[in-house]
Amino acid sequence: MTILELSDVCYTYDKGTPMAHEALVNINLKIEKGLMTGIIGHTGCGKSTMLRMFNGLLKPDSGKILLDGKDIWENPKEISKVRFRVGLVMQYPEYQLFDETVRSDIAYGPRNMGLDEDEIARRVEEAASFAGVSRDMLDRSPFELSGGQKRRVAIAGIMAMKPEVLVLDEPAAGLDPKGREDIFTGLDRYRRESGASVIIVSHSMEDMARYCDRLVVMNDGEIYLEGTQREVFGDAEKLMQIGLGVPEVTKLISLLREGGMPIPQEIYTVDDAKAVLISMLGGGRK
Amino acid sequence: MIKDVTLGQYFVGNSLLHRADPRAKLLFAVLYIVVLFFAKSAASFAFALAFTVAMIIISGVPFKSVIRAVKPLAFIILFTAVLNVFWTTGEKLLFEWKFIHIYEEGVIFALYMAVRIILLVVGMSVALTYTTTPIALTDGIEELLNPLKKLKVPVHDFAMMMTIAMRFIPTLIEETDKIMDAQKARGADFESGGLVKKAKALIPILIPLFVSSFKRADDLAIAMECRCYRGGEGRTKLKQLRYGKCDVVLLMLAAVFVSGIILCNIYLPYFSI
Amino acid sequence: MAEPFIIAENLSYTYTDDEGDSTEALKNVSFTVNSGEYVAVLGHNGSGKSTLAKLLNVILTPSGGSLTVGGHKIHADMSEDDVFEVRRDVGMVFQNPDNQLVATIVEEDVAFGPENLGIPRDEIRMRVDDALKTVGMYEHRGAQPHRLSGGQKQRVAIAGVIAMMPKCIVFDESTAMLDPRGRAEVMANIRKLNDDFGITVLHITHYMDEAVMADRIIVVNDGEIYRDGTPKEVFCDVEGLRRVGLDVPQGRELLYELSECGIEFDDNPIDIENCAKLILEKFGAQK
Structure with a gap:
């Protein structure tokens, strides 16, 4: 089922000036309920503009954004309600923290929603658990935390609004492998337990292959490729043309196929590769 | 996006004013301001106005933008003008009502004051902010103030x-x-x-x-x-400002302005204050 | 014969926070980096690798042990002139591309270091132009830094360091905030500086795919050196690296996983070409 839909969306920055720059050209996109969608593309391809369309931070020049079938710009005065339903975590969100304690910072969103204090407290605890913010962190100042911890607090701040669609712009940027994994598993848990859709922008094909159900590749303000992992990674050549690649292990698999091994093409994670190769090479134990 | 607001509203261009050395322009601006305060007669103000308009034309900055620079000051200009109209006393009474007395001198003085402020803002914008990048301006200020280093001014x-x-x-x-x-x-x-x-x-x-x-x-x-920064001592600089032909022209213009105002004050002293 | 440029012996550093609690960021670390070497320092966030970088440039001074950089002993009581000498030899490129450019014009920023060194104007001009050409930013020399991409800003920062003609450059997570294109640009430049100019490079990172490009990797964990060797040697120990919170290249990971299931290989390559070769051999032998 579709939760969020972009239909013929166009957007130009500085329209009507010599600096005009077409950021989005006729975007048509459907985001499915309950799935994790990955958005891939180079800096300047229009990703960030598109994310700002999802929750009404930017208004399209033409075209419609439908949330649950309803045009979000039908009543511009109600646009802030859309922002509670489509939660956007910006790049390096740790720079938005401001309150005295982690608890009250996470509560900022729910408080803006006008919820009562009991509900806010409940949501803060719940979001903290999803995002991997430990209980003892809640009463500390967000400014004493490490970079990775701050990032998780910022993500919890959006999760606490219980958005039906959670959008994140490079949630793992700059984090080490452990930090990345913590963020992604938290997002996966949020998606499974709340039934929300999650949209992430990432540059890591390996992460995309591991966590995303659907992929959207953008280039020059247009949707370049879109579909399941097989549909997108299957077209390695087309990805290469715009300077993007496939996961390392997929490259390895194509080398093996070239070398004559009858392996199916669609392998994007080490685990899948391992399973296939064990059956072919006849592993011993387990 | 707000990031594209140009700092100091610099207008890209290649006019005489754009090419002149920032130090020359700073000197020019100082001279311009000082002399403006010496203007006394209607003729001097007319001359200053004409001179300033000529500067705008030379700079190639659109008149619309120049007017925009004055707009935020409209209130102050009006306020000082009104104040001058009511408070200046003189010999020729133009209007009287209860405690309000308006003299001809007051009106003239108010008018001159308004023109002076407008010219001041326009002249500064055209000579400096519209035609000089903020970087060049900083360099110019530093160079001009250089002698003060001896007095331990940082x-x-x-x-x-x-x-x-x-x-x-x-x-x-x-x-x-x-x-x-x-x-x-x-x-x-x-x-x-x-x-x-x-x-x-x-x-x-x-x-x-x-x-x-x-x-x-x-x-x-x-x-x-x-990167080995230890303050200004022992530092060399990649760029050095150099005076050129434009600066000579600019200083000539300044001389014209000074003498023009003085001559007008002396030989065309109509409506002097 | 290569001479040692950095010598650390039982080097340690202890932080003390506002409440007086102290944390040992580096514990009795010993290693040597030779002139002209390209070494990656790999470790997760908080492993102590950035502390190491800061010691090399006298931003911090050792709490214990000894550290010699380019013949200068680093200690707390160094004179200002000695610190100056060390910093002239060891350039540093930091993480955030926005927070290390000083001037409002690219070429003026590159000139900042040489200006501080008091180099004559004509030579600064030459150095600035050469440095900008080296990193491929010459055509942007008149640009304003805030109009550049992250990768471009980092290249300007690198040019700013090259123009000072240091013997060694430390990259302190200089790619962490960049997109893949920016990272590739910076990595290509690091390689070039080492290959073409013989500059000693210390690249501090948590990306294993960047570390494999070095000649040698020092893995830091919990303030100690966990491994020190060629990329191939270091990535041999998949289990151990995972334990200290690091990734291994996917090809190596796959071979390791297979060997765990009883499919043994004779070698531990890290690049996919050699991994594929080994698997194909195995497959061929089996038939």
Whole structure:
């Protein structure tokens, strides 16, 4: 089922000036309920503009954004309600923290929603658990935390609004492998337990292959490729043309196929590769 | 996007005023201001007006933009003019009603004052801000103040501060944009409510902005130290300002302006104050 | 014969926070980096790798042990002139591209270091132009830094360091905030500086795919050196690296996983070409 839909969306920055720059050209996109969608593309391809369309931070020049079938710009005065339903975590969100304690910072969103204090407290605890913010962190100042911890607090701040669609712009940027994994598993848990859709922008094909159900590749303000992992990674050549690649292990698999091994093409994670190769090479134990 | 607001509203161009050395322009501007205060007669003001219009034409800056520079000052100009009209006493009474007396001198004085302020703003904008990049302006100020170094005035540090400020203003504007978007995504509302509510709504923007500015300052200080920065002493410079033909022309223009005003004051003393 | 440029013996550093609690960021670390070497320092966030970088440039001074950089002993009581000498030899490129450019114009920023060194104007001009050409930013010399991409800003920062003609450059997570294109640009430049100019490079990172490009990797964990060797040697120990919170290249990971299931290989390559070769051999032998 579709939760969020972009239909013929166009957007130009500085329209009507010599600096005009077409950021989005006729975007048509459907985001499915309950799935994790990955958005891939180079800096300047229009990703960030598109994310700002999802929750009404930017208004399209033409075209419609439908949330649950309803045009979000039908009543511009109600646009802030859309922002509670489509939660956007910006790049390096740790720079938005401001309150005295982690608890009250996470509560900022729910408080803006006008919820009562009991509900806010409940949501803060719940979001903290999803995002991997430990209980003892809640009463500390967000400014004493490490970079990775701050990032998780910022993500919890959006999760606490219980958005039906959670959008994140490079949630793992700059984090080490452990930090990345913590963020992604938290997002996966949020998606499974709340039934929300999650949209992430990432540059890591390996992460995309591991966590995303659907992929959207953008280039020059247009949707370049879109579909399941097989549909997108299957077209390695087309990805290469715009300077993007496939996961390392997929490259390895194509080398093996070239070398004559009858392996199916669609392998994007080490685990899948391992399973296939064990059956072919006849592993011993387990 | 606000990041594209040009600092100091510099207009790209290649006019005489654009090409002149910032030091020459600063000297020119100082002379222009001083002489403007010596203008006394209608003829001197007319001359100053004509001279300024000529400057605008030379600079190639559109008249519309020049007017825009004056607009925010309209209130102050009007206010001083009104004040002058009512408070200046003289010999020729034009109008009288209860305690209000308006003299001809008052009207003339008010008019001159208004023209003076307008010319001041326009002249400064055209000679400096519209035709000089902020960087060139800083360099010019540093060079002109250089002799003060002997008096232990920290000229270099001042110039360094200006440069860093100009380097980071666009970055901070961009950052403010981002933080505003981030808080809007959390339901922040900056538009509705009274003054107190609006001021309160700014806290989630200002605190992150301060925190990151301190971090930036810290990072930058370390980066500068690592690049062997030890203040102005023993430093050389990549660029040196050089006077050229344009500067001679500019100083000639200044001479014309000075003598024009003086001559008008003496030989055409109509409506003098 | 290569001479040692950095010598650390039982080097330690202890942080003390506002409440007086102290944390040992580096514990009795010993290693040597030779002139002209390209070494990656790999470790997760908080492993102590950034502390190491800061010691090399006298931003911090050792709490214990000894550290010699380019013949200068680093200690807390160094004179300002000695610190100056070390910093002239060891350039540093930091993480945040926005927070290390000083001037409002690219070429003026590159000139900042040489200006501080008091180099004559004509030579600064030459150095600035050469440095900008080396990093491929010459055509942007008149640009304002805030109009550049992250990768471009980092290249300007690198040019600023090259123009000072240091013997060694430390990259302190200089790619962490960049997109893949920016990272590739910076990595290509690091390689070039080492290959073409013989500059000693210390690249501090948590990306294993960047570390494999070095000649040697020092893995830091919990303030100690966990491994020190060629990329191939270091990535041999998949289990151990995972334990200290690091990734291994996917090809190596796959071979390791297979060997865990009883499919043994004779070698531990890290690049996919050699991994594929080994698997194909195995497959061929089996038939």
